[in-house]
Amino acid sequence: MKIFIHLPTWLGDAVMASAALKLVFEYFTKLDKKTEFILHGSFVACKLFKECENTRIFIEDKKSRYLNFYKLTKILGRVDYAFSFRGAFSAKFMLFLLPSKHKFIFDKKRNKNAHQVLKYLEFIKNSLKLKEAVQDELFLPIKAYKDLNKNEQKKLCEHFKLDMNKKFLGINAGAKYGSAKRWNEEYFAKVALEFSKSHEILIFGVASEQELCDKIELLLQKNGIKALNLCAKTSIKELCELISSLDLFISNDSGAMHVAAVYKTPTIAVFGPTKFTQTSPWHNENARLVHLNLACMPCMKRVCPLKHHACMQELKPELVIKEAKSLLKE
Incomplete structure (x- = not known):
């Protein structure tokens, strides 16, 4: 399987989306251990998650955003699922260009007063129609200092x-x-x-x-x-x-x-x-x-x-x- 994920732009938002991102990783890896995750986003967001397993990273170029993304869709071909953690028009247009039967875009108006971490989690839970409780701990693949040798x-x-x-x-x-x-x-x-x-x-x-x-x-x-x-x-x-x-x-x-x-x-x-x-x-x-x-x-x-x-x-x-x-x- 191929799963496309459009990451949040800002460092803080990318971190707050990490619990939801981990949910995506775990859900599709259980279905197919060979699932490939394609991460697309800003430099900081991509660098934050580049060490995750089974991932390919594509850093967006804002100067020619749509043209470059169109070229990327030709490289990627059809993906099984596509998720965007952004709700702007640009995100919607980019997902429109991407060949996939299953496309989901974050709606910042939903759960308006909830913590941002929970907003992102609810977005993924609703997209995958998950009813059970899920882990809500933040996650980064970068080791803490104390865990380094x-x-x-x-x-x-x-x-x-x-x-x-x-x-x-x-x-x-x-x-x-x-x-x-x-x-x-x-x-x-x-x-x-x-x-x-x-x-x-x-x-x-x-x-x-x-x-x-x-x-x-x-x-x-x-x-x-x-x-x-x-x-x-x-x-x-x-x-x-x-x-x-x-x-x-x-x-x-x-x-x-x-x-x-x-x-x-x-x-x-x-x-x-x-x-x-x-x-x-x-x-x-x-x-x-x-x-x-x-x-x-x-x-x-x-x-x-x-x-x-x-x-x-x-x-x-x-x-x-x-x-x-x-x-x-x-």
């Missing part, structure tokens, strides 16, 4: 010049969705400074967040603290391994926060304009949410429409520090 751990630490004997605190100050989800970089630096005597500081981010990460690094330098700025320096695999190694992670509502949830990394998740009931760290008993309760929350906007960004500006670092210390004591 000693040589692999040593290689990772040597590559990034990390001291294996130290505790690590990670900071993720970016959020691809938009500036409204980003906590103040000076607040991140203040939290890192509080724990700098006991933890080595790691700063994570993507290339578009370089200025933001550099600013945090500079703020720490001014206070005599040397942080390891890993912005745009890790692969997806390395990002997962490093996040899984952290003793504490401070993050906005972001893809990296969801990666941390997979590995149960102790996390302080800072929420502002988004609905934490729908995108909180799934089943991470080591995560704590920090947020205010303002009348304008959650606005779900990429940029603060009121211009004051109070949901993040008024959320002071002392609140995060207090929650982090409480978490570390448990």
